[in-house]
Amino acid sequence: MSLTQQYAVREVIIDRMLHSEQGATLKELMAACNDALIADGRKGVRSLNTISADITNISNRYNQEIEEIKESYDHRIIRYRYANRNFSIYNIGLGADDSKLLNSVVGIMSQFQGLPVAGWLAETDLRIRSSIRNSGRSAVVGFDTNPEYVGNRNLLPLFEAITQRQTLEIEYWDWTKKGKMVMKIWPYYLKQSGHLWYLMAGNVRNDKLECLGLDRIESIKPIERKYHDCKVDLQKFFDERIGATASSDNREKRTIRFWASVQVWPYLLQSPMHNSQKLIDYTFGDGALFEIEVCYTREMIQELQRYGSDLIVLEPADLRESLARDAAQTLRNYGYPGIDIDTVADVIPGPEDALTLQETTSEIINDKNNKTMKVLNLIIQQTFFDQILSGEKTLEFREIKPTTYKKYIELDDDGNDKEDENGNSIPIKYDAIRFFVGYNPDRDSALVEVKDAHTEIFTDEKGEWIWYEAGGKDWVMQQVVYNLGKVLETDLHPKK
DSSP, rough: OOOHHHHHHHHHHHHHHSSSOOOOOOHHHHHHHHHHHHHHHHOOOOOOOHHHHHHHHHHHHOOOOOOEEETTTTEEEEEESSSHHHHHGGOOOHHHHHHHTTTHHHHHHTTTTTTTOOOGGHHHHHHHHHTTTTTTTTOOOOOOOTTTOGGGGHHHOOOOOTTTTOOEEEEETTTTTTTEEEEEEEEEEEEEETEEEEEEEETTTOOOEEEEEGGGEEEEEEEEEEOOOOOOOOOHHHHHHHSSOOSOOOOOEEEEEHHHHHHHHHHHHHHHHSTEEEEEEESSEEEEEEEEEEOHHHHHHHHHHGGGGGGGEEOOOOHHHHHHHHHHHHHHHHOOOOOGGGGGGHHHOOOHHSSSSSEEEEEEEEETTOOEEEEEEEEOOHHHHHHHTTTTEEEEOOOOOETTHHHHBBBBBTTBBBOTTTTTBBBBSSSEEEEEEOOOOTOEEEEEEEEEEEEEEOOOTTBOEEEEEETTEEEEEEEEEEEEEEEEEEOOOOOO
């Protein structure tokens, strides 16, 4: 059946309502269709038989079973929905005829001003437009693309070169070298990120995969030279990355674990940062714990930074330090005093201190003697945790930083360190340490006796104390050393 414009509008609405969990009655379907039709300046449907026929047509056309569900309180009321809960017309692939029509990517290019939509795309265009409504007005859609973006002029020539496997010579502005250069390339893949388009291409000179901004390509000229196919599966390549500015050098995926505040994490659920994103715990430190597994890219960094203080990266450590240095540089750019970019990683709090994941200290009752035990809670890596359980590791070291000193050393009434006769800070006396492995809710943990503790001051090659400045104060570099005793209890989980 050839689609009429009115039917195309109805099909969009009916498909959406049949896809819902509760389904819809014929009257509800007709009312929703009429709202959409009238908003589009068309006549509404007058008969329920028309809607019933539409349902039958959708069932036959897409080979889908439509369930009829009778309301429990009134069996005369019937609701309709797809038996296959995952089906939607707009989740199916293109048929042979559609593929034949759409193989020139005009549908993608039509969002740009000045690139016409071909007449044979009218039905597809109608479906897209009719699914986006503005109450009481004609359909309105806004793209996040700038029609004045100079890279637009290169889209179609590059697309044709890719499909025709044509080697190109381009003039390209290299901003890092501040000049124009001539490159011979094998064009492979067009990728949009944010407001910009990029071309992934092989460099003929060294066979290296390059990411080129379309706005920096000044001229394009086909040349007679053998075309070399890409050695990288670019679809998979970008599935493992956020954004487009990705080089072939950085191919190692990293697991990035981060905390998001209650103001942010629901949005991350609705619009995941990456297809690998997992929600680990939504009751974690007044927020939620997520993780993604991606290769590092500039856009990944920007995506993590865009939420500001509502998102804190917990792991890995090198990414935490990089983000901290960027934040310090930003503060310094705004004239904030006392920022030392080179030492900021030394004074940022550990992830267990940056969040209220649990109380950093606690008190428990010892079941054996009914005495109160003062416990320090610490995060530890799996390797060191296993060494503690086996008895191989008997000392635990923690650097005393401006952000952590209050939980490690004794302070007097003025907030200064209490010192022993040798000038060393006196550590707070803890009866035990509870070690947690990482941040998963099902992480391993163990309660370990503390025999005693002392602090050590770091010295340079001349034996002199090492000082540094943070927050307008001078600090000496030191650490606390815990002498570990018996493992009092463990909470271990099977490894996946």
